[in-house]
Amino acid sequence: MKVHHLNCGTLRVPGSPLVCHVLLVETDDAGLVLVDTGFGLQDVASPRRRLGALRHVIRPLLDPAETAARQVERLGFRRSDVRHIVLTHFDLDHIGGIADFPDAQIHVTADEARGAVHAPSRRERSRYRAAQWAHGPRLVEHPAEGEPWRGFTAAREIIAPGLLLLPLPGHTRGHAAVAVDAGGRWVVHCGDAFYWRGTLDGSGTPFALRASEAAVAFDRALVRANHTRLAALHRRGEPDLVLVSAHDPVLLERARRAAQEGGVTP
Secondary structure, three states: OEEEEEEOOOEOOOOOOEOOEEEEEEOOOOOEEEEOOEOOHHHHHOHHHHHHHHHHHHOEOOOHHHOHHHHHHHOOOOHHHEEEEEOOOOOHHHHHHHHHOOOOEEEEEHHHHHHHHHOOOHHHHHHOOHHHHOOOOEEEEEOOOOEEEOOEEEEEEOOOOOEEEEEOOOOOOOOEEEEEEOOOOEEEEOOOOOOOOHHHHOOOOOHHHHHHHHHHOOOHHHHHHHHHHHHHHHHHOOOOEEEEOOOOHHHHHHHHHHHHHOOOOO
């Protein structure tokens, strides 16, 4: 499968500018698949209603040219070609674009759907922005069950061969990573299981990001366990495995270069 690495939302966080790293996957038989969406056209048009007060903290650029909808079109596709969207989780900077693809099936873990849509706790109700799914998307909910895969305990193939959902709860109740067979290499989009490359290589993470990661975690112990697991996987140096996060701009650029050059390690 061919994988495009998109930035669908620049976050102008002081000291640590971030991106919203989205995968656009070309499959053989299932059309286009997005992994996360970043911000969408409706977020750009109505940031107060769609994003709330958090927009003043993360300061998104909200450029329509950065939306997945516009980038899909610039690549020569129609929005209707996006038939599936896999969400790592329901935070507002990951799902804002789903309304731009109203006919796509939205794949998510059952635990995340429960925590965001069906039976959120009081804390979860304040976390998520229901306006972003008010159009009534078609949710496809996947249980946190599967086969072991490269240190992950419950990999589940979804949509097409070579596309795996990997439950990684902690950041949110039903957070997941997504692995894509890009031909010669696997790209593992870890969502917000880690924010910054320093979590993997031990070089450190900016204080503001570490504080934010801890503050918003649904389960801090699970977040720390995920950090340990992903760092160990990184240290193994498997040549056909690429780990990316949703927000690290350097990992985004490295993944783009690797995809363009046909390499495997960003």
